[in-house]
Amino acid sequence: MGTFRFDVDELAIPATPTAAGWPDFAAANRVRNAVESAAYGTTDLEMTAEEVLPGWRSQSWEHRRLFVARSDGRVVGRGHYETLPEDSADHTWLAVQVLPAYRRHGIGSALLDRLEAIARAEDRRVQIVYTPSPDAPGERLPSPTGFGSVPLGNPEVRFLQHRGYRLEQVVRASRLALPVDSAPLRRLREAAAAQAGPDYSVVRWVDRAPAEWLPDLALLYTRMSTDAPSAGLAEPEQHWTPERIVQEEQKAAAGPRTALTSAVLHGPSGHLVGFTELEVPAESLRSVSQEDTLVLREHRGRRLGMLLKAANLELLAAEHPGHPSVTTFNAEENRHMLAVNEAIGFAPMGYEGAWRRDTA
Known part of the structure; x- marks a missing residue:
């Protein structure tokens, strides 16, 4: 693909689908859909921009900020920052997604740099990341819960370990055919x-x-x-x-x-x-x-x-x-609920890792 320039900007959340900023908001949502579809091999997890907008417009109980990376004017990555409104809150939840064709060019690092900088400025000392880990051959990184693992050689695993995150939990995504x-x-x-x-x-x-x-x-x-x-x-x-x-x-x-x-x-x-x-x-x-x-x-x-x-x-x-289906996510150690789901007919469709980093 060669060397290219990109910029990272924060988006103002549009009030409605006809308001200023909607095209970028919709483009960021398309990145989310594309990344999750590639990771899980299905479009079942896709949501429309109209469906996710109400959650972004309500900030009373959870503070959210949305960032995008653009290359040649195209939105090719997104970063999601979320925390609780209390000044005393320690936790923040971060998410970075980059279109597969634009990876390994520093976009994910630039987005996570921005999110982690906000966490430092707000004194959120615990950063949590949930990210899918597609199955792959080779050595595995086991969950400390004793249930589940992720491929040690996966790019997202290496990336998060390099950034100082540690795997705390594996979550199963399941699908029920209707x-x-x-x-x-x-x-x-x-x-x-x-x-x-x-x-x-x-x-x-x-x-x-x-x-x-x-x-x-x-x-x-x-x-x-x-x-x-x-x-x-x-x-x-x-x-x-x-x-x-x-x-x-x-x-x-x-x-x-x-x-x-x-x-x-x-x-x-x-x-x-x-x-x-x-x-x-x-x-x-x-x-x-x-x-x-x-x-x-x-x-x-x-x-x-x-x-x-x-x-x-x-x-x-x-x-x-x-x-066509129902999808659900459960911690691998939640064996009781997984047993309920399996008895009904849910089958695994993929896994994600839950990662944590603590800062001083």
Whole structure:
């Protein structure tokens, strides 16, 4: 390809798809899609710029900044900086993506330099990077959790190790081909309900949650940030309130995706003790995204995870049939949830490494 010049700039997030800056924002999103499609060998993880815009427009609870690298006027790389709004926060989440044809020219290093400089300026001493690691022959770097590994010779592995990051966790990306045969899925749900017993029942909704469940959901979302396996990443608690849930729902309503939620109600206490979410694109030819799933620790061991997943897939089939697949991500050490997914029919489609760097 030869030597070429490139520039790194921060993008102002456009207010709407017709506002100034939209072409660059859309181009940055195309870089994300291209990089993930190349890494996983599928377009199932693609999202449109219109779908991701609401998340970038809302900065109340998470601060995000977006950078792009341009070569000859073309956006060929992107950098994503995210942190919590509190001055006392230690963590920041970084992501760098460069089109395959433009790699090994210093673009990734320049983008990460910019992101790490912001982390230093804001005194974010813990930097976390999640990045896919396609399978490859040769020596492996094992996860310190004892579950999973990444190819030691992969470019992203060498790059992050050179920058001082250490592997903390391996995450599995899985795919469920749709439609799921309704009879086996129903049997899974019924068996899970029988083991859970009469104290537990499922409530379901589309998009906005009923107001009566907002306090319970706030607790569940907060616990999602601490109860999900995070290995040595030690990711911080993110506090949720009913007001934050309403704001997030309002933000999501500005985008074209539909949220399907199933939750478990514990009858004796009158509280929700688990939930799972699916995000459904408007176009039926595109894949559905499995978002958070959580059962409170004190209610585990009753197959409530299977009950939730099966119930929400039945809701998907009833409300939005015709999509080709569902994709999901789980820590390799989260064997219980992986077993649930495998029983339903999810199959691995790739892996990513979760990396951490600590600075003084």
